[in-house]
Amino acid sequence: MNIKIILEGKIKEPYFKLGIEEFKKRLTGYTSLKIIEVNSISDFVKSNVKQNSYIITLEIEGCELSSPEFAQKIKEIEQDGICNEIVFLIGGSEGLPVDIRNKSNFKFSMSKLTFLHQEAVFILIEQIYRAYKILNNETYHK
Amino acid sequence: MNIKIILEGKIKEPYFKLGIEEFKKRLTGYTSLKIIEVNSISDFVKSNVKQNSYIITLEIEGCELSSPEFAQKIKEIEQDGICNEIVFLIGGSEGLPVDIRNKSNFKFSMSKLTFLHQEAVFILIEQIYRAYKILNNETYHK
Numbered sequence: 001m002n003i004k005i006i007l008e009g010k011i012k013e014p015y016f017k018l019g020i021e022e023f024k025k026r027l028t029g030y031t032s033l034k035i036i037e038v039n040s041i042s043d044f045v046k047s048n049v050k051q052n053s054y055i056i057t058l059e060i061e062g063c064e065l066s067s068p069e070f071a072q073k074i075k076e077i078e079q080d081g082i083c084n085e086i087v088f089l090i091g092g093s094e095g096l097p098v099d100i101r102n103k104s105n106f107k108f109s110m111s112k113l114t115f116l117h118q119e120a121v122f123i124l125i126e127q128i129y130r131a132y133k134i135l136n137n138e139t140y141h142k
Numbered sequence: 143m144n145i146k147i148i149l150e151g152k153i154k155e156p157y158f159k160l161g162i163e164e165f166k167k168r169l170t171g172y173t174s175l176k177i178i179e180v181n182s183i184s185d186f187v188k189s190n191v192k193q194n195s196y197i198i199t200l201e202i203e204g205c206e207l208s209s210p211e212f213a214q215k216i217k218e219i220e221q222d223g224i225c226n227e228i229v230f231l232i233g234g235s236e237g238l239p240v241d242i243r244n245k246s247n248f249k250f251s252m253s254k255l256t257f258l259h260q261e262a263v264f265i266l267i268e269q270i271y272r273a274y275k276i277l278n279n280e281t282y283h284k
Binding site for chain 1: 155157160207209252254257268
């Protein structure tokens with residue numbers, strides 16, 4: 001499964017860069033993951049997101065999942081076989097525009113708390129890694 | 143208000159260290175914050191936590207708050223005037239022992255997702271900083 005994380009904005013802080021790089025490295029062998037920083041999510045989605053992409057929008061009002069439930073969600077998308085990539089969309093400080101939210105296949109809330117966007121990318125990538133550890137029955141920190 | 147974050151375990155990863163240091167620095171002027179790494183939370187609480195400490199345990203099954211609600215919570219503890227410090231307790235990989243959970247004044251869940259302990263410290267310190275920005279009506283990233 002190809003996974004893309006699309007972020008409106010930039011990952012600037014060195015600690016986020018380092019942390020994200022670390023988990024990207026760890027994910028090699030489990031899945032292909034790309035992080036793409038864009039100026040406009042709407043423009044990006046229009047020209048780059050295909051029909052067979054499963055779109056997960058990160059929305060504070062979305063559906064909260066536990067880590068095992070999130071792993072299960074990824075497994076289900078893989079097993080469905082309809083989509084060959086999962087695209088996570090993280091909006092800028094104004095959140096995601098309505099047209100994008102309308103295209104979402106799943107509205108995912110990681111927390112009721114507001115996170116920095118760069119922080120959201122880090123938390124998400126760690127959860128994706130955790131999901132693959134869970135799905136492969138491998139030990140990982142609780 | 144004095145704030146202490148007590149963590150069973152160590153902050154090892156360089157990206158967590160860097161990120162936590164950054165927010166500790168930013169919090170200077172808002173509050174006095176100490177992070178204390180301990181071998182056993184139970185032992186630490188027995189000998190160090192005073193009657194006038196407000197204990198917040200981080201528990202996945204606890205009560206979830208939005209960032210403004212979390213800020214309000216801190217404000218209320220300050221205004222109550224009964225407690226002169228807030229002590230956040232973050233357990234090891236086995237979570238917090240029952241005796242500690244029984245002493246909790248507030249069980250706080252940051253998410254339904256499982257986080258690394260070091261990550262939980264980072265997310266918490268960023269939320270404490272966010273809380274003070276909210277309480278002081280200062281601009282900060284959404």
